[in-house]
Amino acid sequence: MDKKIPKIIIVLGIVFIAILSLYLFLNKTPKKEDETISVADQANIQTIEDVPTDPTLSNGYSIDTSSEKVLKSTDAIKKLESNLPYIYSFTSKGGILVNIVIPRASQVGNEWVLLVNMDSIDYQVSEDHPDHIPNKEAFFEGVDNVLSFLQQNQVNPADVFIQWGDREITQSQSSKWLKK
Amino acid sequence: MTSMKTISIVIAFVFALLEIPILLNLHIVHATEISDSGSGYSTSKRPKPTSTYTDSFQKSEDNLNEIFYNIFNFDSVTPIPSNNNPTGNLQITQNPTAYPSYGASPITPITSNTSAKQFEAQAKYCLQNKEVYLRASAETGVPPEILAGLHSIEGSCNPNQSLVAGKVIGAAEPDIKKCKSDTGGALGEPRATAKGCVFDSLLDTAVYAGRHLIGKIGKVPTTFEEYVGALSDYNGGGNRNCGRTPYTYCPPKCYRCDDIYPLAFYDDEHVDMYLVYCWDGEPCPTPEKYTRAGVLTIAGLYKGL
Numbered sequence: 001m002d003k004k005i006p007k008i009i010i011v012l013g014i015v016f017i018a019i020l021s022l023y024l025f026l027n028k029t030p031k032k033e034d035e036t037i038s039v040a041d042q043a044n045i046q047t048i049e050d051v052p053t054d055p056t057l058s059n060g061y062s063i064d065t066s067s068e069k070v071l072k073s074t075d076a077i078k079k080l081e082s083n084l085p086y087i088y089s090f091t092s093k094g095g096i097l098v099n100i101v102i103p104r105a106s107q108v109g110n111e112w113v114l115l116v117n118m119d120s121i122d123y124q125v126s127e128d129h130p131d132h133i134p135n136k137e138a139f140f141e142g143v144d145n146v147l148s149f150l151q152q153n154q155v156n157p158a159d160v161f162i163q164w165g166d167r168e169i170t171q172s173q174s175s176k177w178l179k180k
Numbered sequence: 181m182t183s184m185k186t187i188s189i190v191i192a193f194v195f196a197l198l199e200i201p202i203l204l205n206l207h208i209v210h211a212t213e214i215s216d217s218g219s220g221y222s223t224s225k226r227p228k229p230t231s232t233y234t235d236s237f238q239k240s241e242d243n244l245n246e247i248f249y250n251i252f253n254f255d256s257v258t259p260i261p262s263n264n265n266p267t268g269n270l271q272i273t274q275n276p277t278a279y280p281s282y283g284a285s286p287i288t289p290i291t292s293n294t295s296a297k298q299f300e301a302q303a304k305y306c307l308q309n310k311e312v313y314l315r316a317s318a319e320t321g322v323p324p325e326i327l328a329g330l331h332s333i334e335g336s337c338n339p340n341q342s343l344v345a346g347k348v349i350g351a352a353e354p355d356i357k358k359c360k361s362d363t364g365g366a367l368g369e370p371r372a373t374a375k376g377c378v379f380d381s382l383l384d385t386a387v388y389a390g391r392h393l394i395g396k397i398g399k400v401p402t403t404f405e406e407y408v409g410a411l412s413d414y415n416g417g418g419n420r421n422c423g424r425t426p427y428t429y430c431p432p433k434c435y436r437c438d439d440i441y442p443l444a445f446y447d448d449e450h451v452d453m454y455l456v457y458c459w460d461g462e463p464c465p466t467p468e469k470y471t472r473a474g475v476l477t478i479a480g481l482y483k484g485l
Contacts, residue, residue: 051358062361062372085398103395109368109388117396119413124461166392167416168355169460 044158045143046073047175048113051161063112073161074112077105080153088149092141094134096121100142102149113161118142123165123173136177143178286404287325287476289484295451296481299473303328303481306337312383319367320390321400325483326407327386329475330393330414333441339382343389352376404476405434408443411475412436418457425454425467444474 052067053060064070080086086102101117108115121142122135147157164174290296306313306328313324313331327343335341340349347353356377359370368387370377379385394400396410412420413436421427421438429449432438443450454467473481 048357053358054361057361058372059374061358061374061376063358065360087398101396101398103398107398108391108395109366115395117413119396119417122418124416124418124457124463126463166355166395167460168357169416171355171357173461 045147045178046158046161047178048161048163048171049175051113065112070112070161072159073114076150076155076160077111077114079155080114080150081105083149083153086149088145090141090145092134092138094137096134096138098138098142100145102146108166110163113163115163115166116146117165119165119170123170139174139177286402286407287323287479287483288404290477290480291484295445295448296473296477299445299477300481300485302332302337302473303478303485306332306478306482307485309337309339309382312339312386315383316368316386316390319387320394322390322393323479325479326393326411326475327390328482329477329479330389330411331386332478333472333475334389342379342382342385344379344385344392349382349385350378350380352378405437407476408437408439409435411442412439415439415441416457416460419455419470421453421456421467424456427453440470440474442474442476444470444472444477446474446477446480450474450477 046069051073052064052069054062054064080102081104084102084104085107086100088100089097091097097120098118099120101119103115103117105111105114118139121139122131123139125131125135146162150157150160163171164178165171309328309331310324313327316322316327317324328337331337331341331343334343334346336346341347342349342351342353344353345355352373352375353370354376356370359372359377361372368384368391370379370384370388379388393410393414396413397406401407401410417436417439419440420432420436421440422430422432427438430438437443438453440450440453440455444453445451453470455464455470456467458464458468
């Protein structure tokens with residue numbers, strides 16, 4: 001009878017590890033892109049590209065500071081100022097450590113657009129690379145977090161122009177992901 | 181009695197067989213994530229989960245991952261410290277420390293004959309802009325030697341080249357898509373022209389660069405490690421070396437300590453480093469040996485002059 005106990009323990013141990021392995025394996029299997037990205041207010045996000053410009057000035061590079069949308073964004077950013085900088089870190093479902101930093105407007109010298117840095121994401125990875133989807137998903141998880149932060153501070157995300165990163169490559173890839 | 185024994189052995193055997201491919205597959209999935217996702221760990225090691233959680237599923241998943249890590253990762257790994265709040269949910273930090281403080285004075289002058297010394301002439305060349313760096317430093321709080329280091333890597337410390345992306349002063353800055361047409365002469369602000377957003381002076385670019393470095397962690401970095409992280413992020417973080425190049429000092433000793441942008445040639449551990457992205461969005465066909473000095477290398481030399 002005593003001889004059976006170690007064997008039963010070993011068997012139970014193996015069963016436990018096997019079930020654990022199976023669980024982790026199933027959760028780590030890459031999912032289809034459409035199933036994993038869910039941003040409720042995605043359609044309402046306004047990026048730097050949506051900022052109205054004065055068509056009569058500077059070939060569309062000059063911000064129309066009298067535009068109602070720009071004024072609304074400026075007011076919303078002022079409302080957030082006392083809660084900035086906002087810093088939040090999390091590990092995405094795909095295992096990427098994401099650091100979100102929203103600096104104060106005064107720190108970056110820009111009062112009409114909200115700069116959101118999520119630099120730990122690889123924005124340069126090509127679409128056919130296996131890491132493209134995990135990075136894209138991490139970005140959207142970060143977007144969800146940023147939108148929650150805005151809403152918690154009584155700011156409608158649709159009222160704010162958000163600049164996703166301060167490098168051209170970051171901004172263009174973010175816009176591409178958001179507009180798709 | 182015998183049949184019980186036989187059944188136990190058969191079950192054990194079947195599960196053991198089942199487990200082998202599952203374990204192999206798991207390791208491959210994790211290795212891919214780690215090598216290219218930015219954690220900076222080498223491919224054979226799985227970082228411990230270090231997260232604040234916004235949902236219970238993620239938390240339970242990470243807890244299981246941690247159990248698994250403890251069971252199967254036999255190498256000793258120094259975990260990347262983080263500023264996580266274990267209590268979970270949304271965290272708003274008024275006086276944040278984005279990366280852990282190691283308490284050291286941020287920039288130590290480099291005066292001894294190390295691998296960095298070969299770049300001393302480059303640091304001396306930056307001295308011509310000393311007044312500009314000092315004024316920008318007074319405006320932003322970023323030390324002048326850091327601005328010199330940034331200028332060196334972006335614009336070779338040429339007085340007519342920007343600290344932001346090395347463009348000639350007055351040329352359109354590719355990273356700034358829209359700006360005001362009339363800034364009223366505000367320091368550090370770009371100005372819209374028909375060709376794009378431009379800066380009018382080296383000082384404007386230095387102030388803008390300093391502010392954006394601060395924006396990377398929400399405050400003026402105060403430790404060496406904070407500068408490493410913020411500078412790597414300033415460059416986009418794409419040139420970190422571990423898991424992507426033959427660079428050997430992996431896992432890195434701190435967040436982004438394997439990135440050429442802040443640390444190339446800083447010391448003996450940062451000599452054999454590689455350029456991963458030859459241009460924005462364009463990976464080098466194979467990692468190229470990097471031959472220039474990082475920002476902190478020039479900063480240390482500049483401070484030692």
